[in-house]
Amino acid sequence: MFLVMLAPVVIIVVFAIVASRPARLRLRGAHVLITGGSSGIGLEIAKECARQGGFITLAARSKSKLEEAKLEVEPHLQGGGERQCVMILPLDVSAPYDEIEAGIRGIEEKLGPVDVLINSAGISYAKAFEDTPVEKFEELMKVNYLGSVNCTQVVLPGMKQRKKGRIVFISSQAGQTSVFGYSAYSATKFALRGLAETLQMEVKPHNIAVTISFPPDTDTPGFRAEDKPEETNLIAETSGLFAADVVAKGVVRDMVKGEYMSIYGLDGFMLGHMTAGMAPCNSTLSALFQVLLMSPLRIVGLAYLKSFDGIVLKCMQKREKAKAATSAKND
Template structure:
């Protein structure tokens, strides 16, 4: 099992919905956190609000990093090394979303998404795994998505990044397991976080003009609680909500039925936009 108490945990995308909930729950578990995001001022503000409620755990550092570039990942690694505190758990949580038909999304937009969602976790895993292998201790967690199992219209780019992260996580697991390093990949359904308000482009953007129905979205508190439990239990694949578990099973055992359900859901969105 992976121990959380006193464990040094590095969380990327710590200002976002999942990042804030990870921060809150890991502090309650007594972890020592290194938090990163684009804007240090916003991150400090959110962390202070959480620490006013929670007195356990410790925030070691809040670091401003742009993970959309190779230099950003290397910069983060060097900043953490300067702290001279080995990282026990790396949580690659940072991610961005978009919605639109693949030929109607500007290339610079979807290429940035691939940098943040897929290449940054690969880069950081490579950098920190080397230290973990040397210590024969560590845990790498990649927050993928249910979109890493099933791709719907408007999400080709996002799903490609999350499918890729799933494949990378499986390969990484098989490469580092003999060195006592753990790997966990997490596949949540849409949750009530800012990613529901991602940019949309082109003809398909009409499907979500009013946003994703929040009544269908999951609670990030519950999702991250299940995620952390999966980390503690050293699970490779974690489906942290009922929708994720159901869609995963349908994808494996009844993909045609899942296609019918996906088409019906798209029609429901279209009808909702007309009303």
């Protein structure tokens, strides 16, 4: 009875304190810069933004892959007028800041200032911690984290001056919970979350919105090329594999609405609301879910972690058994 009486009070309080969303962004005529735009999620985001009238700049390291990606995106151009186009920017986001700034400034001279920045460039590496070279930790941090920092540093002053803009960070579900084999990768994706939360607080008064996306395993060329430990693969199987275009449409939908967090699927729903903590929230419905479900979802999360620990233990025992058998055979 008490809980029934308390529910309306909770709803009223949440409604009163949850921050309002910024005005909905119209992509028609907006300059959208997408790092990592030559393949995977970045490429699919480019197609979706083109369908909604955006002027697209694809940025990535390989010029030849960018040219192929441009040909894929151009058929999706619509609603942006005769001037709507797709341009390419060969760019390594791990390069020195001056090079990144020069590249983005050059493209802005042609298409106008960047209205939307999608930080999608990223690389992965999946090995147990002791099997991960120290250089890999540095490489992933330069690309996945500092690459996003540097690109954002270039475009943010202009957005603040114009009092509008969107900045998107593509993190990962591995940036919400630990996964065996992703010690180098997860650290960079957790770092993006800290950056996004801080930046959102700083830019909100300037009518700029930050969205951080937490995709699950996604069917991309990079994902298919990964050589992952057995434990990582078995844990990944528990949440399934999403198509890149499904994730991309979710990113664009939430970015346009000005949502802070973009999540996907049942596992994404669970992780998003269970790990919200002090993260920004501008959706009353999401805030209510977080208030009401965080405790029961914690129980579900603990059950998942117990099953993951079981997977890791079984794989270790399997390797030790195989090693012992090999040793006995050699003796």
